[in-house]
Amino acid sequence: MDAASVLPALAAVPPGVLTGTATATVVELADPLDPQTVLTRLRAAAASPGPMVLCLAGQLHLDRRQGLPHLALARTTAATLRYTALPWHWLAGELGVRAPGTTTVVADLAADPAVWERLATAPDLLHLGPGSLLYGRVTPAPRRGEPMTPAYLRSWAELWRSGARLPYATLHAESAAHAASTAPEARLLAPAPAHAPAVDQDPHPAILAAAMAGRHGEAAAVAAAWEREALRRHGPRSGEAGHWTEVRADLARLAGEPARSCELWLAAAESRLTLGQPTDDPDVEGAVDRAHHQWQLIGDPERARALGPALIALRRRVPGRRPGALAALIRRMAG
Structure with a gap:
């Protein structure tokens, strides 16, 4: 997955369009190396009380020891996955502290065979908790040497750049249709419902x-x-x-x-x-x-x-x- 190829398109989107607010701050991490650095930046962004949009592009791998999905970073290899990739549940943990309805995640991901297989039997493998709306597609990882571009996320960026203030569900549907020819086997990710904890129920x-x-x-x-x-x-x-x-x-x-x-x-x-x-x-x-x-x-x-x-x-x-x-x-x- 050539994740960096979508950055120019996203960078051209006015920040306020992303969040629907008058002003916004954009934090860009291109080919990050260290999961702790990513976690620190994510935690700082998640601390803001305002709306947050998180765009992800990259490749998912399964930690075979624990059976947990990780997002590969710039230096990730199969042997160093647990120490050089970002655990998906770290994302869930950081986004879970935000107020329901304030967080939207748009993800364009390629999955290694182990993750792809797990998604067939565990569709909530990439669940980010009750407070986040997750839109995205997951495609099988290409063979070594075959290029893959985040066409789904690029379509979101182009629709945002057009100035149209479309609902997220519409952006998701149009982008999925636009990118279908690049990966016909893709699985689409539906948004998770947001709800507050019930205080009269033992969780x-x-x-x-x-x-x-x-x-x-x-x-x-x-x-x-x-x-x-x-x-x-x-x-x-x-x-x-x-x-x-x-x-x-x-x-x-x-x-x-x-x-x-x-x-x-x-x-x-x-x-x-x-x-x-x-x-x-x-x-x-x-x-x-x-x-x-x-x-x-x-x-x-x-x-x-x-x-x-x-x-x-x-x-x-x-x-x-x-x-x-x-x-x-x-x-x-x-x-």
């Missing part, structure tokens, strides 16, 4: 069921929506908000993302301490122990080193009930 069973079924993006997005509701109702220094941080930490563990899980467990432990819980409280010790365990599973040495100082500082305050845990952590960091 935990549904979240766990989604995670256990491999729908990690959906599980993360629903948990993030409940966390956002807890923040709105009870504030950031509340036990309710801290609970949902812990849920998201465990979902990251189930998704095979130890660095993300460690980061969230660290935040959960700090939250409990801020609320005044003692350092020998079983829940505090449990959060630190889980952060420590997930840290030990991080395969990327640089990511582990980046999280190490915060974990060491927390271990000094919360030594836990396993003798030598702090000393072992310091030795591993030094080595």
Whole structure:
């Protein structure tokens, strides 16, 4: 997929046309190298309360170990997929904290054979959560050496440039028809319905069921929506908000993302301490122990080193009930 070929057409669209507002800011990432960089830029954009349109073009690959789709970046290879590609559920997690109805994603994607096969039996594999409208097409990846251009996304750009303020559903239908000749086997992505969490319903069973079924993006997005509701109702220094941080930490563990899980467990432990819980409280010790365990599973040495100082500082305050845990952590960091 020649993703960069659509950038000139998108760049020619007035930013306000994309969002339907008087002014807008455009962030362009052409052939990004590092998934953490992409995540940081996405998180910054998602923090804006206004409308957001995310345009994606690229190739999807399946992490065979975890069965999770990843969007390939500039240096992604089959051997380095888990460390150099962007996990799709990261997108779902970041977009899931936004208010329903404020996020539209337009995606033109090529899928490797494993992803293409999974889409046949798991149509919600690319679900981005209840708050995002997803329009797109997914095509089988071309054979090596065969060119493929994001004709679907290019058609969106050309329609936007024409000045027509068409509904997204119309833009999707016209662009899909325009691009049909380039990939007749394409699967079209329908928008996910937006809805707010119901406060009189226990969401935990549904979240766990989604995670256990491999729908990690959906599980993360629903948990993030409940966390956002807890923040709105009870504030950031509340036990309710801290609970949902812990849920998201465990979902990251189930998704095979130890660095993300460690980061969230660290935040959960700090939250409990801020609320005044003692350092020998079983829940505090449990959060630190889980952060420590997930840290030990991080395969990327640089990511582990980046999280190490915060974990060491927390271990000094919360030594836990396993003798030598702090000393072992310091030795591993030094080595």
